[in-house]
Amino acid sequence: MSQYLLDKRDVEFTLFEHLKIEELLKLERYSEFSREIFEMVLNEGHKFSLEKLAPSNEEADAIGARFENGQVTVPQAYHTIHKDFCESGWFAPVHNPEYGGQGLPNVIGVALIEMFVAANSSYMFIPGLSVAAAHLIEVFGTDSDKALYVERMYCGEWAGTMCLTEPQAGSALGDLTTTAVPVEGEDYYLIKGNKIFISAGDQDITDNVIHLVIARVPGDPAGSRGISLFIVPKLRVGADGTIGESNDMRVTGIEEKMGIHASPTCSLSFGDEGQCRGYLVGERCRGLQYMFQMMNEARLVTGLQGVAIGNAAFQAALAYAKERAQGPKVTDRSADAKSVAIIEHPDVRRNLMTMKAYGEAIRAMLFNTAYLSDVALYGNDEVEKTKSQDMLDLLTPICKAYATDVGFKMTELAMQVHGGYGYIKEYGIEQQMRDVKIASLYEGTNGIQALDLLGRKMRLKNGALFMTWLQDTNEFLESIKDDGVLGGLVKDVEAAKNALGEAAFSFVSTGMSDPEYPLLHATPFLRMFGLVESARLLLEQANIAKQRLAQLWETRGVESSDATAREQLVQENDAARYYENKIQTAKFFVYQILPEARAILKSIQSSDRSALEVRF
Amino acid sequence: MKILTTVKRVTDPDMKVKIKPDQSGIITDGVEYRMNSFDEYGVEEAIRLKELHGGEVIVVSVGPAEATKEIRTALAMGADRGILVETNAELDSDAVARVLAEVVRRETPDIIVIGKQAVDSDRNQTGQLLASYLDLPQATFAYSLEVADGWAVVGREVDGGTSTKRVKLPAIITADLRLNEPRYASLPGIMKAKRKPLDTLTPADLGVDIAPKVRVLRYEAPEERAAGEIVGSVDELIDRLRNKAKVI
Ligand SMILES: Cc1cc2nc3c(=O)[nH]c(=O)nc-3n(C[C@H](O)[C@H](O)[C@H](O)COP(=O)(O)OP(=O)(O)OC[C@H]3O[C@@H](n4cnc5c(N)ncnc54)[C@H](O)[C@@H]3O)c2cc1C
Numbered sequence: 001m002s003q004y005l006l007d008k009r010d011v012e013f014t015l016f017e018h019l020k021i022e023e024l025l026k027l028e029r030y031s032e033f034s035r036e037i038f039e040m041v042l043n044e045g046h047k048f049s050l051e052k053l054a055p056s057n058e059e060a061d062a063i064g065a066r067f068e069n070g071q072v073t074v075p076q077a078y079h080t081i082h083k084d085f086c087e088s089g090w091f092a093p094v095h096n097p098e099y100g101g102q103g104l105p106n107v108i109g110v111a112l113i114e115m116f117v118a119a120n121s122s123y124m125f126i127p128g129l130s131v132a133a134a135h136l137i138e139v140f141g142t143d144s145d146k147a148l149y150v151e152r153m154y155c156g157e158w159a160g161t162m163c164l165t166e167p168q169a170g171s172a173l174g175d176l177t178t179t180a181v182p183v184e185g186e187d188y189y190l191i192k193g194n195k196i197f198i199s200a201g202d203q204d205i206t207d208n209v210i211h212l213v214i215a216r217v218p219g220d221p222a223g224s225r226g227i228s229l230f231i232v233p234k235l236r237v238g239a240d241g242t243i244g245e246s247n248d249m250r251v252t253g254i255e256e257k258m259g260i261h262a263s264p265t266c267s268l269s270f271g272d273e274g275q276c277r278g279y280l281v282g283e284r285c286r287g288l289q290y291m292f293q294m295m296n297e298a299r300l301v302t303g304l305q306g307v308a309i310g311n312a313a314f315q316a317a318l319a320y321a322k323e324r325a326q327g328p329k330v331t332d333r334s335a336d337a338k339s340v341a342i343i344e345h346p347d348v349r350r351n352l353m354t355m356k357a358y359g360e361a362i363r364a365m366l367f368n369t370a371y372l373s374d375v376a377l378y379g380n381d382e383v384e385k386t387k388s389q390d391m392l393d394l395l396t397p398i399c400k401a402y403a404t405d406v407g408f409k410m411t412e413l414a415m416q417v418h419g420g421y422g423y424i425k426e427y428g429i430e431q432q433m434r435d436v437k438i439a440s441l442y443e444g445t446n447g448i449q450a451l452d453l454l455g456r457k458m459r460l461k462n463g464a465l466f467m468t469w470l471q472d473t474n475e476f477l478e479s480i481k482d483d484g485v486l487g488g489l490v491k492d493v494e495a496a497k498n499a500l501g502e503a504a505f506s507f508v509s510t511g512m513s514d515p516e517y518p519l520l521h522a523t524p525f526l527r528m529f530g531l532v533e534s535a536r537l538l539l540e541q542a543n544i545a546k547q548r549l550a551q552l553w554e555t556r557g558v559e560s561s562d563a564t565a566r567e568q569l570v571q572e573n574d575a576a577r578y579y580e581n582k583i584q585t586a587k588f589f590v591y592q593i594l595p596e597a598r599a600i601l602k603s604i605q606s607s608d609r610s611a612l613e614v615r616f
Numbered sequence: 617m618k619i620l621t622t623v624k625r626v627t628d629p630d631m632k633v634k635i636k637p638d639q640s641g642i643i644t645d646g647v648e649y650r651m652n653s654f655d656e657y658g659v660e661e662a663i664r665l666k667e668l669h670g671g672e673v674i675v676v677s678v679g680p681a682e683a684t685k686e687i688r689t690a691l692a693m694g695a696d697r698g699i700l701v702e703t704n705a706e707l708d709s710d711a712v713a714r715v716l717a718e719v720v721r722r723e724t725p726d727i728i729v730i731g732k733q734a735v736d737s738d739r740n741q742t743g744q745l746l747a748s749y750l751d752l753p754q755a756t757f758a759y760s761l762e763v764a765d766g767w768a769v770v771g772r773e774v775d776g777g778t779s780t781k782r783v784k785l786p787a788i789i790t791a792d793l794r795l796n797e798p799r800y801a802s803l804p805g806i807m808k809a810k811r812k813p814l815d816t817l818t819p820a821d822l823g824v825d826i827a828p829k830v831r832v833l834r835y836e837a838p839e840e841r842a843a844g845e846i847v848g849s850v851d852e853l854i855d856r857l858r859n860k861a862k863v864i
Binding site: 572 | 634636643645646647650684685688689692800801802803804805806807809810
């Protein structure tokens with residue numbers, strides 16, 4: 001399975017031809033880079049994924065993380081991987097070079113994460129959480145916190161975690177009970193409480209683990225408004241970075257779970273002896289705010305798990321479908337008709353094409369959003385920066401929820417293509433399905449994402465974010481509506497986009513009289529938005545592919561109407577084949593998948609409240 | 617120590633090769649390229665020699681402008697400077713050896729470590745030809761290399777076993793795949809590579825005529841392998857091997 005991670009051509013197309021990321025080189029922050037460097041980084045990242053990360057994925061799943069005598073261990077292979085990963089500089093590729101990051105654009109970062117996660121999703125929790133925690137310290141910590149922790153965490157010397165969840169406080173973090181009590185004359189608070197489900201909460205690779213813990217100082221407001229954020233090292237750290245005694249926190253257990261077996265999901269106990277020191281980050285009572293400012297980043301990475309594992313499963317299914325022979329081709333009527341590869345069967349092709357269309361759409365969606373974050377952070381033009389931030393805010397819950405649901409769906413289709421061989425362990429599909437599922441649950445469940453989209457993002461700036469998105473989409477559709485090849489698709493995308501608008505506006509009025517009604521449809525609405533955004537992106541890609549094809553035909557002297565010459569070119573030229581396929585992909589998505597958007601509108605307009613009225 | 621190594625830009629060996637309809641060559645449209653894998657061993661060994669003995673690693677490629685990518689990869693691994701001898705001409709091994717010989721004359725390295733062959737054409741000649749043009753000692757198919765006091769001791773993989781050869785430097789060593797494990801270019805290495813010098817010359821600048829001595833008549837795909845068959849017993853297998861395949 002390890003040899004099938006992704007379609008590198010599609011990654012490069014999305015980055016360089018669709019998103020035109022070379023534009024980023026014009027920004028001060030990225031002026032030192034070049035396309036050549038980006039390509040080298042992607043090549044080396046791909047090589048590393050294939051040769052270093054992927055080989056232990058299956059074995060690590062079988063061994064799993066262990067908890068014995070109070071100590072968490074991860075598979076031995078991860079020790080080697082971690083060393084190589086850090087030495088090669090992959091630990092913090094997009095973060096601040098002042099602290100040991102590599103300063104690459106986020107959009108290159110997401111392309112790398114796709115490869116890494118596709119190759120070994122359990123290992124990636126260690127860098128993922130360490131870097132996220134360190135970034136929080138970098139942005140909100142004091143100068144001495146930054147000096148102490150950030151570089152060590154960006155380089156993988158120490159790991160980090162995010163400790164939010166408690167048994168009674170999952171989606172509702174305001175209900176947490178962990179406390180932080182200030183100590184007279186000291187710069188620390190004493191932390192007491194239990195956290196559960198903490199990813200990479202401990203391991204036997206790094207010398208120290210720096211936990212970012214949310215807790216309440218007694219007397220501060222109840223609910224989410226009274227939550228503060230603390231740095232809580234596993235082992236105490238001297239001012240010069242030397243590691244000292246235990247900080248009175250321990251692991252009390254790890255979870256047995258469906259997937260990501262090699263990523264320890266820990267229960268942590270802080271301050272059993274009343275000696276656990278935590279250092280306040282930023283101001284009191286602003287802990288959740290700080291967390292949420294980093295949320296876009298974390299949610300995009302979670303969405304990427306869907307992109308990575310879904311696409312890896314698609315690649316495996318595609319290869320399998322070309323090898324597995326079963327049954328004759330339906331058009332072969334001869335008496336001794338031979339079995340053909342299953343890829344010849346229409347039903348299998350539909351499954352493969354569904355995966356291809358979904359997979360390319362969610363990749364484009366995630367990469368596009370990462371690109372927006374680069375412009376929002378480092379753009380030259382204030383108007384463009386604000387607009388990019390707005391679109392990033394609007395699209396993030398969709399990237400998280402839609403991409404992870406679709407990623408899971410792709411593993412299911414991949415299993416279907418494998419038949420019984422997908423259900424057994426041999427081809428790695430069942431592991432992919434188990435590994436990807438978590439992404440729809442944590443970082444805010446997908447249900448919570450739908451609430452965020454409908455309840456918050458659609459209303460931000462009085463709905464201006466959505467209006468901007470609509471306007472951009474309209475302009476794009478208008479620009480290609482007379483196109484001979486794609487014009488036919490425009491009509492359908494336009495209708496789906498209008499359905500989305502209609503649904504959004506209908507909630508405004510129904511929500512006034514029946515506040516539960518829109519929430520009943522929040523998840524389908526998010527799905528609908530994901531579908532229309534997918535169609536828009538695939539159509540943009542098809543439009544570029546069409547232009548590239550025209551150039552190819554011209555240089556080769558191929559007439560666009562000459563089907564034989566076109567076929568010949570496709571046979572000989574991988575680029576031609578890729579571009580022709582891009583157009584087919586947009587078509588398939590628009591005709592076979594997008595109609596669901598209009599069906600969702602119909603259900604939204606039904607006024608049906610049965611799910612609310614049923615007596616369970 | 618001044619160490620010279622070479623890289624060739626080759627079509628990705630994992631890709632399916634397609635032959636042009638007129639059989640004049642292979643189709644290179646939309647094909648992926650990468651560094652010849654035997655050159656990775658050569659580059660790695662050159663960098664190790666530098667790490668051990670100090671000095672400088674020069675990496676040379678003869679080929680199209682795009683081969684700067686493969687040179688940059690070697691620079692990212694740790695080589696110090698690059699030279700591209702740029703040409704779009706079809707090159708035979710002899711022409712490449714003549715170009716390299718001229719570069720060596722100008723650079724006067726203490727040792728030349730290169731891949732034993734390229735994975736695209738699999739010719740396995742350039743190192744040998746280079747040694748002969750320069751009239752320098754050679755040790756091919758190296759699986760181990762130790763350098764001391766102006767001599768190199770080279771463990772070589774030869775048919776049916778290994779042999780050890782001691783050569784006086786400067787010499788040409790060609791790397792086999794058990795020589796080392798090539799390192800990965802690190803991200804910081806990639807960033808540094810962009811600032812390392814890379815000179816571009818042409819064969820004319822070097823005064824080398826690259827006219828080929830080998831003429832390719834046509835390319836043909838090997839015959840499709842027929843499907844295997846499953847035999848019923850060991851006896852049957854032996855019978856087939858003896859009487860049908862005639863291999864035992
Ligand atoms: C493997 C794994 C790793 C994890 N890693 C971490 C970690 O590193 N750090 C960390 O802090 N946590 C982590 N978590 C915890 C994770 O973030 C929570 O499980 C998640 O936030 C959901 O909380 P919950 O499980 O309590 O579910 P609940 O909040 O009980 O939700 C149950 C269901 O109710 C729905 N729901 C809840 N509230 C609402 C509402 N207001 N409106 C509509 N629907 C609602 C949810 O969408 C969900 O469908 C991890 C969990 C797992 C399983």
